[in-house]
Amino acid sequence: MDEKIPKELALQLYETMQRIRSFEMAVVELFARGKIPGFLHTYVGEEAVAAGVCAALRPDDKIISTHRGHGHLIAKGGRLDLMMAELFGKRTGYCKGKGGSMHIAEPDLGMLGANAIVGAGIAIINGAALTAQYLGTDQVAVAFFGDGASNTGVFHEALNMASVWNLPSIFVCENNGYAESTPKHQHQKIKDVAVRAVAYDMPSIIVDGNDVGAVYRAAQEAVARARVGGGPTLIEAKTYRLRGHYEGDPQMYRTREEIESWEKKCPLERWRKVLLAADVPAEGIEEIDRRIEQELKEAVAFAEESPLPDPAEARSDIFTPLPAEM
C-alpha cells in the first residue's frame, strides 16, 4: 500500500466508500419498493471520488454537490438515518422533507447542498471560498460536478473568477463518461476535461477516480495549495457510474460489456485488495461492513417510523424572520 496513507486513514477511506455503497444499494431497493418518492440518482461506482476528496478536508471546509449527492454528504460526515428520513420525505430528515434526494444538505457539516441544476454549484462554491479568503481563515471549498456540467457556461465563468481572484476553490470533475445518456465523445471534443484549466491559468490534476488513494493524494495537493493562498485547482477524476443515470433508466445507450468492464474496477474491491495486501486483517474490514449494515438497518427503521411533515409547515422556511429590531 501507499506508504503516504497510514493504515488508519486507509481503513477510514474504505469505510466511507462502504457507507456510501451500502446506503445507495439500500436506497435502490427501497425506491423499487415505492418507499422513496421522486428521482433517484445513485453514486454507485463513483464512491472513491467523494471519499478521497473529503478525507483531505477538515470539518470546517465547505463542499457543494450535484443531483448525485448522497455520496458527498456521507463523505462529509452525514448521518445515514437523517439522510434516509429525508429521502423518505419525513419530518425528521436533514431538510424536514423539503429537499429530498436532489437537495439534501447540511450546512453545519459544510455541505452546501445537492443541487438539481447542473453546473450551478460551480459558481456558488466561489462564494464559500471568498468567505474564507475574506475572513482570512484557511478554509477551502470544493465543488463536485460531472463531465456534462463542464459544458455549462457557469463552469467557465466560475473557473475564471476563481482564478483571477485566486480563491481557495477546488473544482472536482467526476468524469463518468456520460451526461445522462450522452457519451462524452458526443458532448465534448476534448479527451480530458482537465485541459480546460489551461484557459484559466489554473493547475489541474487528472486522477484515476476509482483509486481512492490516488484521489486522496490529488485532493491533498489541491487542498494544500488552496490553504496557503495558492489558489484554485481543477481535479478530473475519471470514473464510471455502475447504475443508470437515474433508477429506472433502461440504459440503452451503453453495453453490458462496458458496464462489466467497469465493475471489475470497482473502487471498493480494489481498495479492499490494497488493504489486505498491506496486511490489514480481514476481520477489521468485515467488522466495518457489519457496523455499516447495522447502521443502515437502524437508518431505515428510523425513516420508516418517523412522522411525515405537517402540511401546516409546507410554507415555513421560505424566509428567515426579520430580527427583532427590524
Place this chain on the structure above:
Amino acid sequence: MVQMTYREALKQALREELQNDERVFMLGEDIAEFGGTFKVSLGLLEEFGPRRIRNTPLSESAILGAAVGAAATGLRPIAEIMYSDFFAVALDQVVNQAAKMRYMFGGKLSLPLTIRTTMGGRRSAAAQHSQCLEAWFMHVPGLKIAMPSNAYDAKGLLKSGVRDPNPTIIFENKMLYNTSGEVPEEPYFVPWGRANVVREGTDVTVVALSDMVDFSLKAAERLADEGISLEVIDPRTLVPLDIDTIVQSVQKTGRLVIAHEACVTGGVGAEIGSQAAYHALDYLTAPIERVGAKDSPIPFSPILEREILPDDQDVVDAVHRTIDYSA
C-alpha cells in the same frame, strides 16, 4: 433634512452599511474605480478598499453565484447587476438558487444577499437595456423586491434590504438617479412591506411604482383642476406587498388605477389588481385600470419609445375611464 439625489442617497446607504458591518461587501462589473455604470459606488473603493468593493469579471452567473455562496457562509454581499436585462443570462442563481436554498434545506441557512440593479427606459437604450422585469421575480417565492421611487426611499429601503436576512432585489430607476429629494441627515430605515400614501385623495386610487409615482402626481395635479381627487399610493416593495393600504384606499375611493412602466400583459398590475378586487370587490364602481407600456420590445428612436412607454397622460386617461364608466 438635506436635499440629495437618488444616486447620492443610495451611495450613503451603501457607505453606512459598509461601515456598520465588516461582513458587508460589494461585487459587480465596473463598480470599483469606475464607480459603476451609474456612478452609485463612485468613491467607495477609496474608502473601503478592493477587498470590500470588488470588480468582477463580466460574468453575471459568477457574480450571483459567488454572492449566493458568500451569503450562505456568513458574509452579506451586495451584488450589482448593471442592467436588469442582464439577469436573463444568470437567472438560475436568483430563481433556482437564492430564492429556494433556505426552503430546500428546511430552514437550515439564511441568505442575507442584496442584489442592486437598474430598470427602465426613456433613454433610447433600446430593447435590451430598458426593461422592467420585476414581474419575473415577484412570481418566484423566496425573493423580496423593492422599487424605490425617490431619494428618501432609495436610501431607507436599501439599508433595510442589506440588513434583511433574505435575498432582496432593489430595482433602481435610471431616470431617477439625478432627481433630488429630502433625506434626513441621521441614519434611518424604511421598512419593506409598508406602502407610502404619497398624496391623499377621495375619487380614484392610483397605485404607482417607481417613476410612475412622479407621473401619477403630475396626473393628480392636472386632474385636480377638473375637480377629480387622486389618492396616489407607492407600494415601495412588491414583496412583501402592503395590500391592506391599497384595499383601504379602494374602499374609500371605489376606483383603482395601477401604473407601472413594465408592459401591461403579465405585469405586476395584474396581481395587485386581482388582490385588490378580491378584497374590495363590493366597493369598486368601475373596472380596475392598468397603465403600463404597450406590449412591445422597447424601441430605440425617442418618438417610438414615447409611443410605447406610459406617462402622466396615460394615467389621466385611465382615471377618466374609471370616472366615466357606467355599468
